[in-house]
Amino acid sequence: MMGKTIVEKILGRAAGGEGLAPGDIAVVEIDLTVLIDTDFFPSNWRNVTKVANPDKVVVVYDHRMPAPDRETAEAHVAGRSFVRRFGIKRLHDVGRDQGISHVVVADNAYALPGMIMVCEDSHTCSAGAFNCAGRGIGGPDMIYCITTGTTWFRVGETIRYDLAGRLRAAVSTKDVFLHMAGRFGDHTNQNLEFGGDGLRYLGMDARRTLTTMAAELSAEFAIFDPDDVLLDYVRQRNPTAVFEPVYPDADAGYKERRSIALGEIEPMLALPDAMVNNTIPLREAAGEQIQQAFIGSCANGTLDDLAVAAKVVGGRRIAPGVRLIVTPGSERIHREALKAGYVSALMEAGAIVTNATCGACAGGHLGVLGPSETCITSSTRNYKGRMGDPSARIFMASTATVAASAVTGVITHPGEFLSEVVA
Template structure:
């Protein structure tokens, strides 16, 4: 029976030779992840059910990345509880302090998620790992507790939607622009409950960093997972990081898809998604006279080296507009150090940027860059919902690093050409 990559991974983890969309499976997990805002509820359930341990201390990953460095007493208390839990149950992959990065950049970097894996995480952007050819999906804290204790979880096999991307990328255009364009095309529930599978020569030429960005935002179209095939770039990325064997799965040529979308990336311009939905995607050239107060370059979506490199290229020798706070957030300690070694920090500091430690902070209006009433940010993050970055009457415009950097210089939403 012909299957998609998603169906094959789920079948293999359920001990079945074939599965179909709609089937409910009890699936074995390779990784179960939680962070400092979802773990506390999960640990409450863990205690309530009387669990005596986790299914595998090496496969449970706890990352304190959201309200850290601890923003207030209650956040500090939560981190303390999680730390004690990690000690008590011997969780080897517990990340905090100087070892901590934004989870969805950190786990692939550390080789904790690999091609062919099934990963659940109590964080909706867990779908990021699909860039590695893994099945990864977000769950709530209760499902995570179940997964953490038993090493399994029930999952419904999703239908798949295929996105075939052709053409040659224009200057500055990255995976962020493609995924914003796709969400604009299919809508915020265009892939509801479905797997989003990415194909085509334009994907082969795309960096791993951009693939992570695309998979990351599958949830913004309602997707259960986003997924890519393993190629040379994936193998290069995984080599030296993987500490265990992994399996490469591939969709069959005659696999069934709910829809197929063709996209010519050659025609794709830099995108900006206007408040208050990620689907409000427009060409940046159509977004005129939108003054900003803040520019955020970071997050699990766009806090990787490619993003920081693009920002540095645009900000080199330039100044951030006087009234704008430009906050740069390298997503992990390794990215932070490499950006430093490459001289990006000097560029950012000379330009007047703020360099933040790795944290999810401002993306969800947590800390380190919260917006006041009436303020407006351009941000490389993933959500522009009402009040997402602070006051309910503030606004977030989503974009990639190129637009965020150019806008920081101009003081309004801008194409890099306007400032270079």
């Protein structure tokens, strides 16, 4: 019998057997359910009478924080009342523990190797960096999950990505994602599994960028092999956690194995309105004028991102006519960036550093685009109308590229600002 991939093993174990194969439906108990503020919007929420496992539920307000309008405020009130009624212990509300749900999950190592985690939001595959089977499931399924404690998954085929070597200076895993989106297109109904000797050079932030952006490839799960970088991080952030890392079998049945030589990746750019089959090497598009530059989101609001952005803009000024908006992924990251001097470097250059939230990435507040504006973003999506007016053009690139472009006022290769490896 053919060996199993990581996802087949995690789902198989949770479904009470090891025999799962692509095409099967796995009915599983959920280890962690993460509710977010959009779950409590009046048109999405249903009053529940029972919560199956309150200790396995975390509530994180993230999309619109603090509430920018009355509708959101109403959703936040509904969520607090739910938390009180069912004795949910972990609520990340406005304040010290605020952040984007996927980032809060990473900051606190709520996601653990071998675990099954669900959240409404599409970027929940982010938790795959933790060797955790995390998946976005949508609003109605969230209500099913919190009330029953179970859900189902279709077992998809897996593409194995072996990452080899090391990224060059001024290149990041965002560029690796953009390379994948251009070269391999969508991965609908497929899992991504990342491994290879290149992992040792990739920190957890860099890995999370890749697993988070896997949502834009329409992947099911996107999951990393466990290694010491991961296990050390989890033990440090969540010392009492009990977990079992899951490794793929050497003879696992992959649909395909692909190798990516990290040293050959160059800075990349997604053109407006799509990422899949819509990316080019940055050097082919340099010079495009911008009005807004955004750094943030669950994919690229990490401490690594803030460090790179500070390095690029430090001692310089943002170009006249350009707005650089930086939104940390969590208030914890925000505080660490303050201590490290990144926030002051960004502010001195003319950037606005906001509180942690989804913010401009979701087009709701803190940097909405106007008619015919051009933005370069390191966030998660560039679909038409995503960040504001549908006539606005949204280019997507790495944080280094976004910061370099903010300094010059046109889309700019970050190489001249960064001479060392940034991961």
